[in-house]
Amino acid sequence: MSEVTVSPKYQVVIPKEAREAAGISVGQKLEVIVLGERIELIPLKPVKQMRGFLRGIDTEVAREDDRL
Numbered sequence: 001m002s003e004v005t006v007s008p009k010y011q012v013v014i015p016k017e018a019r020e021a022a023g024i025s026v027g028q029k030l031e032v033i034v035l036g037e038r039i040e041l042i043p044l045k046p047v048k049q050m051r052g053f054l055r056g057i058d059t060e061v062a063r064e065d066d067r068l
Contacts, residue, residue: 014041 002015
């Protein structure tokens, strides 16, 4: 686990190990989520990069008899 310091401008540097593990690149946008006293940074991916990420997912859904 790494430790960072908040600058006077409320900025932090994401440690190299964390950037590499999350696949974060320069200029990439992150979504900030606050959960209680915890802050999570979620890397946003372009829609084009999401193409095919559900390949192989099971699309069979049990439906009630009165549904199509």
